[in-house]
Amino acid sequence: MAAERLWVVVPAAGRGTRMGADRPKQYLRLAGRPVLEHALHRACAHPAAAGAVVALAADDGGWGEVRPPEGVAVATVTGGAERCDSVRAALAALAGRARAEDLVAVHDAARPCLPRRDLEAVVAAAAADADGALLALPVGDTLKREAEGRVAETVPREGLWRALTPQVFRYGLLREALEGAAGAPVTDEAAAVERLGRRPRLVAGSPLNLKITHPGDLALAAAALRLLEEEGA
Numbered sequence: 001m002a003a004e005r006l007w008v009v010v011p012a013a014g015r016g017t018r019m020g021a022d023r024p025k026q027y028l029r030l031a032g033r034p035v036l037e038h039a040l041h042r043a044c045a046h047p048a049a050a051g052a053v054v055a056l057a058a059d060d061g062g063w064g065e066v067r068p069p070e071g072v073a074v075a076t077v078t079g080g081a082e083r084c085d086s087v088r089a090a091l092a093a094l095a096g097r098a099r100a101e102d103l104v105a106v107h108d109a110a111r112p113c114l115p116r117r118d119l120e121a122v123v124a125a126a127a128a129d130a131d132g133a134l135l136a137l138p139v140g141d142t143l144k145r146e147a148e149g150r151v152a153e154t155v156p157r158e159g160l161w162r163a164l165t166p167q168v169f170r171y172g173l174l175r176e177a178l179e180g181a182a183g184a185p186v187t188d189e190a191a192a193v194e195r196l197g198r199r200p201r202l203v204a205g206s207p208l209n210l211k212i213t214h215p216g217d218l219a220l221a222a223a224a225l226r227l228l229e230e231e232g233a
């Protein structure tokens, strides 16, 4: 990859309500360290990483426990009501430092098990594609739509993928997309970019890169992290 510059944005301003823990899930412990620390370090483990911005809740009480990644300066910004608002705030904080042609990787604080090879693959894909790229997984289960606790319909799964993160785009494109999507119900960066008529590339990622969302996910993430660390991945 030519001499690209990569900025890392980590939205970490959520409440983790679906987790139902005694603190926001990004501050639960995995291998003795905050979930957010694992996610941040793994998202910054790319040689082109020039800096990172982490979006925190206004009343965040845990950031002080997070050790900074080596060799990557990390700034913090106050996040917003929705994930897209937090990412938008982090992008605004990069104004004046990030050039329009720089790459930005947005990675959930709730995804602590990002394999290095997946980070490198999605960044390389975005560097080679003007529409950007995101890690994703093809749906492998039969999908049902629920209504009142029963099956309403079976949803055809052909061609369906689950979006993961990092999602990687050129800074100028991503800022334009998210500014233009203000108020729209976009739940990931790709959806905002798609609204501009772009078609980001899907990069098959590891199922270990799960988002800690529900109570059972923490144990899964602990097992996934052990696997990654055993493999040196």
Ligand SMILES: Nc1ccn([C@@H]2O[C@H](COP(=O)(O)OP(=O)(O)OP(=O)(O)O)[C@@H](O)[C@H]2O)c(=O)n1
Binding pocket: 010, 011, 012, 013, 014, 015, 016, 017, 018, 019, 025, 026, 055, 079, 080, 081, 082, 083, 084, 086, 087, 108, 109, 110, 111, 211, 212, 213
């Ligand atoms: N206003 C928000 C909402 C979410 N996030 C971040 O976006 C990521 C993915 O969001 P999600 O899994 O939905 O986290 P929460 O919103 O905390 O979870 P919940 O919906 O269960 O409250 C998380 O790292 C979360 O911290 C954020 O930065 N700002």
Ligand SMILES: C[C@](O)(CO)[C@H](O)COP(=O)(O)O
Binding pocket: 083, 108, 162, 163, 164, 165, 187, 188, 189, 211
């Ligand atoms: C960005 C994301 O992780 C891709 O699957 C997902 O959209 C986050 O959604 P959430 O509802 O904010 O967890």
